[in-house]
Amino acid sequence: MTLILLQMRPALGPLLRWAERRKLVAAHGPDDLGYALHAILAAAFGEHAPKPFVLLDPPRRRERPGADPAPQLLGYTTRDAAALRAHAAAFAEPEVAEALGLDGLAAKAMPERFPAGTRLGFRTRIRPTVRRDRDGDRTRTREKDAYLAALDPYEGQPAPFGRGEVYRDWLARHLAAGGAELEGASLDAFRLTRSLRRGRERHLAQIPLPSQKMKGAAGHPDATVTGVLIVRDPEAFAALLARGIGRHRAFGFGMLLLRPPE
Numbered sequence: 001m002t003l004i005l006l007q008m009r010p011a012l013g014p015l016l017r018w019a020e021r022r023k024l025v026a027a028h029g030p031d032d033l034g035y036a037l038h039a040i041l042a043a044a045f046g047e048h049a050p051k052p053f054v055l056l057d058p059p060r061r062r063e064r065p066g067a068d069p070a071p072q073l074l075g076y077t078t079r080d081a082a083a084l085r086a087h088a089a090a091f092a093e094p095e096v097a098e099a100l101g102l103d104g105l106a107a108k109a110m111p112e113r114f115p116a117g118t119r120l121g122f123r124t125r126i127r128p129t130v131r132r133d134r135d136g137d138r139t140r141t142r143e144k145d146a147y148l149a150a151l152d153p154y155e156g157q158p159a160p161f162g163r164g165e166v167y168r169d170w171l172a173r174h175l176a177a178g179g180a181e182l183e184g185a186s187l188d189a190f191r192l193t194r195s196l197r198r199g200r201e202r203h204l205a206q207i208p209l210p211s212q213k214m215k216g217a218a219g220h221p222d223a224t225v226t227g228v229l230i231v232r233d234p235e236a237f238a239a240l241l242a243r244g245i246g247r248h249r250a251f252g253f254g255m256l257l258l259r260p261p262e
Helices: 012-021 034-048 081-091 094-100 146-154 163-177 234-243
Strands: 004-008 053-056 072-077 106-109 119-126 129-134 137-145 180-193 196-198 204-206 220-231 256-259
Touching: 004 081, 012 034, 012 094, 034 053, 034 072, 034 081, 034 094, 119 163, 129 146, 137 146, 137 220, 146 163, 163 180, 163 220, 163 234, 180 234, 234 256
Parallel strands: none
Antiparallel strands: 004 072, 004 106, 053 072, 119 220, 119 256, 129 137, 180 220, 196 204
């Protein structure tokens, strides 16, 4: 299986107008745009839309006077780039092609395997949650911020750890299950965002908010982590890279972006 890394530079104005007309963004409060991006990628590429993917904010500096650089949309797919372009050319609506910047679609093949012992730098945007049954009932499972879940035994007491430590442990477990060892990581950014999804009746609704203990908190954890990992099982790591980390991978979370280790 050859993994393909896609790169697009979407135009956020047209993308948001497309999503708002279809009610694919939250009416109130912060929206991580995950469902809107999921929907427009499907409109462009059908069942071969990249997953996982991530929208990267543009750099703060200007590339040239008077012009703001566009964000980047990166994603993994196993579909040949030429086939994706052909599908989009045949079936994507013009406004979808404009919003995603499909004229500038770029692609490259990733290495088939990384040998055991390879050190890789990475960046990933994750939704670090754990699933908890309510009163032991698996039909009433809810997601909870991994940090808040770790605080449960310390209710009313100072916690002996911080959010970054909990998220590093969460990430280390997911990497270990995917054939990699976490050498080190830092929490670079954190915020709370709201997410949308389609329910059983196919109606679009906000994903229920986790129980929050922080005053003013109103969303799901949205964390960006950078670090270094070591490949231990090449086959398992290849599968992890294609699959992504954690939940909400179809909505902009869990993609491992690789870079040289520092």
